[in-house]
Amino acid sequence: MTEEPDAAPRQRVVRVPGSRRARLTPVPGSDPEPETAVPAADTGPRRPQGAKGPNDDRLVQDVPPHY
Numbered sequence: 001m002t003e004e005p006d007a008a009p010r011q012r013v014v015r016v017p018g019s020r021r022a023r024l025t026p027v028p029g030s031d032p033e034p035e036t037a038v039p040a041a042d043t044g045p046r047r048p049q050g051a052k053g054p055n056d057d058r059l060v061q062d063v064p065p066h067y
Helices: 056-061
Strands: none
Touching: none
């Protein structure tokens, strides 16, 4: 595999002292700042709108086992 002399600059792997993980340098021409999420007005559990079934309350309260 040959590299072209006019190839675009690539990301580099940078070691972070005191960390087990390395990080990549930002891609040239990109914005390295993360996007901020818009806070949701309702952060509670979402329940379906409509008629309520006989076991809906139990299904909402049940927590699946952690595997």
